[in-house]
Amino acid sequence: MTRDVLQEKILDILVRDFEFQDPQLDDNLRDDHGFDSIDAIELLGKIERIFGFSLTREEKEKAMDIRTINDILDYLEPIYQGRSK
Numbered sequence: 001m002t003r004d005v006l007q008e009k010i011l012d013i014l015v016r017d018f019e020f021q022d023p024q025l026d027d028n029l030r031d032d033h034g035f036d037s038i039d040a041i042e043l044l045g046k047i048e049r050i051f052g053f054s055l056t057r058e059e060k061e062k063a064m065d066i067r068t069i070n071d072i073l074d075y076l077e078p079i080y081q082g083r084s085k
Contacts, residue, residue, distance in 0.1 A: 001084070003077055010072055013046050025070045040066070047076065053083060 007025075014020040020033050029035035044063060048054050055063075059079055066072055 001080055003073055006073055006076055009050055010069065017046065023069055026068050028067055051080060
């Protein structure tokens with residue numbers, strides 16, 4: 001899955017399930033969209049369903065540093081590439 005495909009899937013989730021209006025890649029999730037820790041947990045669950053595998057505890061802990069949509073993509077890309085080899 002390319003970064004562009006990941007981006008498309010993440011933006012679709014954010015618009016459809018979290019009602020983001022016109023999300024931009026450098027938007028601050030919390031400040032610009034009111035995203036909170038419960039939303040983050042829900043997003044991780046949706047990401048696991050997209051990938052078809054569970055994130056490890058360590059991978060989930062690394063997600064705590066995510067602030068923007070670009071951060072989500074930077075976080076996901078190596079995880080996906082590592083698992084799909």
